[in-house]
Amino acid sequence: MGLFSFFGPKRKAPEQTLSEAIRNIFGYHPRNVSIYKLAFKHKSAAVTINNGFRHCNERLEYLGDAVLGSVVADFLFKKFPFKDEGFLTEMRSRIVSRSNLNMLSRKMGLDHLVEAGKDGNNAGSSIMGDAFEALIGAIYLDKGYAFTKNLIVRKIIQTHLDVDELMMRDINFKSKIIEWTQKEKKEVSFNLVDESENGKKGKLYTIELVVEDDVLGRAQDYSIKKAEQSASRQAWEHISQQEAGQ
Amino acid sequence: MGLFSFFGPKRKAPEQTLSEAIRNIFGYHPRNVSIYKLAFKHKSAAVTINNGFRHCNERLEYLGDAVLGSVVADFLFKKFPFKDEGFLTEMRSRIVSRSNLNMLSRKMGLDHLVEAGKDGNNAGSSIMGDAFEALIGAIYLDKGYAFTKNLIVRKIIQTHLDVDELMMRDINFKSKIIEWTQKEKKEVSFNLVDESENGKKGKLYTIELVVEDDVLGRAQDYSIKKAEQSASRQAWEHISQQEAGQ
Structure with a gap:
């Protein structure tokens, strides 16, 4: 055993390493490190305790x-005082979509902190987005809502996201779905399954997106085109997760 | 003109009345009454301003x-430190369901404060639940998250809800749907549209509830029975809203 083993730097405890990782990412030291540890424990690495x-x-x-x-x-x-709730809802979906949360997780380096078992591969890309959300839960429990809100806005949204670009990004999900089904040689149809009168706003259309015999998306809107887009976005998220899981 | 008209109590301004109503319901005076006024303005009573x-x-x-x-x-x-996220999600759905929010709105007397136009009738019972949520938004903007959380827990959940009863209430939504379709002479089917292996937990089943040709519910679970119940609950909420709107 050499001299270095005696006098060299001690190996840090996992809690201390995790605490430093959080400080490196967000600039603060956690109070309760154990909650953060739990946030990174994917269910494939779960420990079952006494009562199941x-x-x-x-x-x-x-x-x-x-x-x-x-x-x-x-x-x-x-941020958008004159936009209606439809716009706000759509923008929120884009920000909290699994693909966006996965991207944010990678940018922040959370992939180095996640603890997953060998079954974790089945979960595909959702592991990262799940860990991202769990980390937000841990920060909220450790530091409260106001702190968490400030951190999400300043350290995540304003640092890593271009919200205006996300707004302008007019992803044509219907085209994506059609391309995909052609490539996969699957049948696709957009079915108008319901239309109902709804006062001044006109007819409310319900569109179902069916690939082979599976309904992969279902959406309502006052415009058929928009309902098709929303149903396609749902289907696209579904397909992306399936493919990532394979 | 009699003496009373001169010396009698002045008619209160609407803002003052609303402010007092909020104090009577929750025990505090709003800082910014105009947000609360907006919270009670249903879209059927909307005022369209310059830019649409x-x-x-x-x-x-x-x-x-x-x-x-x-x-x-x-x-x-x-409240439930040893319940899994499936249970927590289900309980939250029950608490924030339209039918529960409508019931809470009536208990708190919000129906006297809502301002709706004649088209408001089309919206059926959703007006009250919508106003309830808008009021929470107003309180949050006026007083912040911690205040709003405290108010929701103490003045709403603990005052008006029996959470344990809500938990025990094992509503059989599948039976409700079957009864309803028999009464309405409609065809109903529960279709297993997908099953996929998912590691240790076994197969993940996707059930679609189809009434005539409309998919009214779609749910995934590791148990077919549970997936059918969730799909039925979705369909039940949908049917209840449609019927209230008629």
């Missing part, structure tokens, strides 16, 4: 998803 | 829906 309860990040993900939804709703409400 | 923007409660409803979701998520997370 699985100790993993799923509960924190549920909480973080809700807190993130509220913070982003507030952010958009104030 | 409709001045009504839809934006506040969008915000309040998100804030309510976050507060209820937090409340349940802490």
Whole structure:
């Protein structure tokens, strides 16, 4: 055993490393490191305790998803004072979409912190987005809503996202779906399954997007074109997750 | 003109009345009454301003829906420390369901405060639930998250809801749907449209509930029975709103 082993730097405890990682990413030291540790524990690495309860990040993900939804709703409400709720809802969907949360997770380097078991591969790309939401849940429990809101807006949205670009990005999901079904040699149809009168706004259309015999998207709008786009976006998210999981 | 007209009590301004109503319901005076006024303005009573923007409660409803979701998520997370995210999600759905929010609105007397135009009848029972959510949005903007959370938990959930009863209430939505379709002489089917392997948890089933040719519900679960129940609950909410709107 050499001299270095005695006098060299001690190996840090995992909690200390995690605490430093959080400080590097967000600039603060967590109070309760154990919640953050839990946030990075994917269900494939879950420890089942006495009563069958699985100790993993799923509960924190549920909480973080809700807190993130509220913070982003507030952010958009104030950023766009003259946009209607349809626009705000669409923008929020884009910001909190799995693909966007996965991208944010990678930018922040969360992939180095996630703890997943070998079954974790089945979950595909959703692991990163899930961990992102669970981390928001952990920050909320550790530091409260105001702190979390400030962090999401300044350290995540304003640092890593171009909201105006996201707004302008007019993704034609219907084209994407059609291209994909042609490539995969699958049948696709956009079915108008319901139309109902709704006062001044005119008819409310319900569109279902069917690939082979599966309904992969379903949306309502006062414009058929917009309903088709929303149904296509749903289907696209579904297909992307399936493909990532394979 | 009699003596009383001169010396009798002055008619109060609408803002003052609304401010007092809020104090009577929740025990505090609003700082910014105009946001609360907006919260009670249903879109059927909207005023369209210069650039086509409709001045009504839809934006506040969008915000309040998100804030309510976050507060209820937090409340349940802490109330049930050993329940999994499936249970928490289901309980939250029950608390924030349109039928429950409508019931809360009536209990709190919000129906006396809502301002709706004659087209408002088309919206059926959703007016009250929408106003409830918009009011949460107004309180959040006026007083912040911590105040709103405290108010929702103490003045609404703990005062007007029996959460344990809501938990025990095992509504059999599938039976409700079958009864309804028999009464209405409509065809109903529960179709297994997808099943996929998902590691340890087993197969993930996707069930679609089809009434005549319309998909009224779609849900995924590791149990077919549970997926059918969730799809039925969606369909039930849809049918209830349609019937209320007629």
